[in-house]
Amino acid sequence: MAATPTARVPTVNDLRVKLCYICREEESAEDPQQGPARAWTHPCNCTLIAHEQCLLKWIQASQGNAARAPNALKCPQCGTEYEMTSDEPVLLRVMTVSNRILQKLGRYFSVFAAAGVFAVVGTSIYICLTGYGAWALQNFIGKELYDQLLTDDPVNWPWSAWINLPLIPISLILSRFQPTPSVHSLLVPLLIVWPPSPPVGAHAKRIYEYWLSPENANKLPKMRFQRPALWPPPPVAFGLFVVPFIKAFYRIAYRRVYKRVLGTAMPLRTRNGVPPGGLRFNEGPFVIRIRANVEEDNNAPQQGQGRRGGNGQALQPPPPPLIDLDDEPQNNPQNAANAADQPQDPNAEVVEAAEQLIEINASSLGRRVAGALLIPAISNLMGSLLYRLSKHSRFLRAFLGIRRYGSSKGGGVGLGAPPSFWSLNPWGRYGLKREWEEMSPMQVFLNSTKMILATWFGGSTTWMGADPVWWRNCVGFGLFVAAKDALQLLHLWLAKKELESRKVKDKDFAGVDIRELDLLPEFFAGREGLRRVATI
Amino acid sequence: MASIAARRLAKELREIQSEGCPVGITLLQADDFSKWLFTIEVMGDSLYQGEVYTLQFRFDPQYPISSPAVQFVVTDGKQAPIHPHVYSNGHICASILGNEWSPVLSVVAVCVTLQSMLASCKKKERPVDNDRYVRTAPENPKKTLFHYDGKRKALSVSVYANAVRSQTIPQEELTTDV
Numbered sequence: 076m077a078a079t080p081t082a083r084v085p086t087v088n089d090l091r092v093k094l095c096y097i098c099r100e101e102e103s104a105e106d107p108q109q110g111p112a113r114a115w116t117h118p119c120n121c122t123l124i125a126h127e128q129c130l131l132k133w134i135q136a137s138q139g140n141a142a143r144a145p146n147a148l149k150c151p152q153c154g155t156e157y158e159m160t161s162d163e164p165v166l167l168r169v170m171t172v173s174n175r176i177l178q179k180l181g182r183y184f185s186v187f188a189a190a191g192v193f194a195v196v197g198t199s200i201y202i203c204l205t206g207y208g209a210w211a212l213q214n215f216i217g218k219e220l221y222d223q224l225l226t227d228d229p230v231n232w233p234w235s236a237w238i239n240l241p242l243i244p245i246s247l248i249l250s251r252f253q254p255t256p257s258v259h260s261l262l263v264p265l266l267i268v269w270p271p272s273p274p275v276g277a278h279a280k281r282i283y284e285y286w287l288s289p290e291n292a293n294k295l296p297k298m299r300f301q302r303p304a305l306w307p308p309p310p311v312a313f314g315l316f317v318v319p320f321i322k323a324f325y326r327i328a329y330r331r332v333y334k335r336v337l338g339t340a341m342p343l344r345t346r347n348g349v350p351p352g353g354l355r356f357n358e359g360p361f362v363i364r365i366r367a368n369v370e371e372d373n374n375a376p377q378q379g380q381g382r383r384g385g386n387g388q389a390l391q392p393p394p395p396p397l398i399d400l401d402d403e404p405q406n407n408p409q410n411a412a413n414a415a416d417q418p419q420d421p422n423a424e425v426v427e428a429a430e431q432l433i434e435i436n437a438s439s440l441g442r443r444v445a446g447a448l449l450i451p452a453i454s455n456l457m458g459s460l461l462y463r464l465s466k467h468s469r470f471l472r473a474f475l476g477i478r479r480y481g482s483s484k485g486g487g488v489g490l491g492a493p494p495s496f497w498s499l500n501p502w503g504r505y506g507l508k509r510e511w512e513e514m515s516p517m518q519v520f521l522n523s524t525k526m527i528l529a530t531w532f533g534g535s536t537t538w539m540g541a542d543p544v545w546w547r548n549c550v551g552f553g554l555f556v557a558a559k560d561a562l563q564l565l566h567l568w569l570a571k572k573e574l575e576s577r578k579v580k581d582k583d584f585a586g587v588d589i590r591e592l593d594l595l596p597e598f599f600a601g602r603e604g605l606r607r608v609a610t611i
Numbered sequence: 612m613a614s615i616a617a618r619r620l621a622k623e624l625r626e627i628q629s630e631g632c633p634v635g636i637t638l639l640q641a642d643d644f645s646k647w648l649f650t651i652e653v654m655g656d657s658l659y660q661g662e663v664y665t666l667q668f669r670f671d672p673q674y675p676i677s678s679p680a681v682q683f684v685v686t687d688g689k690q691a692p693i694h695p696h697v698y699s700n701g702h703i704c705a706s707i708l709g710n711e712w713s714p715v716l717s718v719v720a721v722c723v724t725l726q727s728m729l730a731s732c733k734k735k736e737r738p739v740d741n742d743r744y745v746r747t748a749p750e751n752p753k754k755t756l757f758h759y760d761g762k763r764k765a766l767s768v769s770v771y772a773n774a775v776r777s778q779t780i781p782q783e784e785l786t787t788d789v
Contacts, residue, residue, distance in 0.1 A: 097714040099622045136676045142710035151713030
């Protein structure tokens with residue numbers, strides 16, 4: 076039967092055998108059909124055909140899948156788009172669209188809500204830090220200066236205070252966790268900002284008005300001829316240049332005293348502040364371990380090795396679960412072997428053991444942090460202690476630079492005290508407007524540079540005019556640190572002595588069966604002798 | 612409608628038994644309509660010459676609307692081939708098993724595609740994130756969301772090639788660029 080060419084284009088129903096590419100079922104047009112007739116469709120440009128129901132199911136499934144949805148309506152082989160019709164009343168379209176819009180809005184909301192939560196938490200932390208910073212500053216520089224430079228009302232605070240104050244508690248806490256002593260804390264630079272800062276608030280206004288009045292302005296020339304005071308030292312210069320020296324010197328002195336008292340050099344890990352295995356804190360039911368990047372001191376490798384061995388052995392608390400903040404390799408058996416290999420100075424061993432005994436009870440994260448946060452209060456306490464003591468000692472009074480007793484109301488404006496050498500009283504030397512106008516540009520430049528430097532290094536007039544609380548607080552805190560270290564050495568020394576003096580009580584074999592003991596023959600001879608003596 | 616999967620798989624099985632598998636692919640086990648096993652070997656000159664791997668297909672009642680879960684078997688001493696798209700736990704990163712699956716493909720087509728994927732490999736290496744993936748991978752590879760960057764094109768060429776073998780498509784539809 077020859078196929079007659081027709082002008083009609085064939086459709087799916089003209090096929091002899093129809094094969095659905097989805098369910099792979101065949102339907103032959105010539106054979107009788109079993110079951111109900113199923114609609115066929117040829118939806119694209121290639122030769123793939125399918126049952127309409129199978130194709131619809133496939134489209135539905137791929138539209139539901141997020142990865143396949145964009146391609147759901149395309150033929151997998153030729154890529155032609157399927158054309159679909161459906162009853163989609165306006166109401167359905169409106170609902171779908173509004174559903175999508177609501178979905179998007181919901182997503183925006185969750186993002187904003189999360190951001191909002193973070194912002195709230197961050198802000199409250201910031202407020203706490205700033206509040207603490209203000210309290211710490213008040214303790215460091217004294218109430219009088221605090222009322223002039225900062226005041227209790229945040230409205231008066233200069234913009235730099237909002238950055239400086241919250242950093243104070245952070246720097247205090249970090250300074251207790253220094254891995255190497257060469258990294259200096261942030262605290263001193265933070266505090267150095269305050270001496271040069273100008274007075275704020277009501278006090279500033281008062282100063283301004285004071286000097287405006289003509290009778291006070293006339294006092295200015297007289298001030299030029301007063302002899303300035305050299306002590307207390309300029310705060311900024313002191314903090315930047317002298318404090319590091321004092322720190323280094325103190326550290327060397329401490330090491331020497333340690334060696335003298337305990338008879339052995341200071342162990343490596345205490346020297347660096349952090350044991351080689353990382354910091355370890357016993358917080359009751361659990362242990363926190365912090366791994367820091369510690370540079371081992373190469374001068375004493377021998378001791379260092381022994382240190383690590385001892386460390387691994389003694390500091391293994393068996394029951395509590397470990398919270399490792401970092402991966403920790405289990406190298407304890409190896410360390411124990413190390414400790415056994417290295418010949419150890421027995422004294423060093425004892426000191427090591429003493430330190431570890433103390434360490435087990437001392438290490439707690441909360442203790443370090445709380446200690447750090449108490450530093451301003453401690454220095455304030457020491458300062459006021461020194462203040463009270465100075466009333467009885469003239470040397471102390473001169474050393475601390477205390478010029479007057481009893482709180483001053485005006486503070487800083489009064490002319491009773493001689494101006495500090497280090498602070499340039501701008502009105503005192505170059506204040507008068509006439510002088511400024513008479514100077515050549517070069518002189519103006521030089522003099523203004525001098526003024527700026529003097530204010531920076533010496534501190535503002537307000538600072539220098541006030542009672543130098545900061546100086547005695549500083550000195551007091553230094554004394555406190557020295558006393559604390561002395562106490563620590565004493566503790567260590569006593570612990571060492573205790574370890575050395577330990578003896579175990581020796582008992583005789585009273586309750587033990589004599590037959591189980593491998594005794595010397597002399598013992599039996601002695602017993603015979605005793606019996607003979609007893610019977611006499 | 613679970614029988615759609617059963618009917619289709621029965622049909623495919625009949626075809627395999629009557630026409631046989633392509634070279635390098637043999638049916639190991641097809642006892643039920645939930646799990647089938649094949650061995651796959653790359654013929655000719657390739658990095659995997661002489662190596663035989665076992666491929667496992669798992670079907671759910673929605674096959675072929677849903678794709679089968681395909682992975683290399685790594686139990687009983689068997690290993691997955693070392694290929695940039697094959698993880699050491701046997702999971703395969705292939706677009707035809709994911710968002711490019713369509714009912715036009717079949718079990719044999721997938722085997723052939725994977726065969727050509729292995730054959731076209733230039734360097735034997737594991738995927739870059741192999742260790743991390745193997746540690747956190749779900750048991751069923753279909754649960755993983757693979758990203759197919761730059762791999763899609765290479766696979767679609769071979770899919771087209773197979774489609775050519777089974778049905779005719781106009782010449783201009785063939786793409787040759789990879």
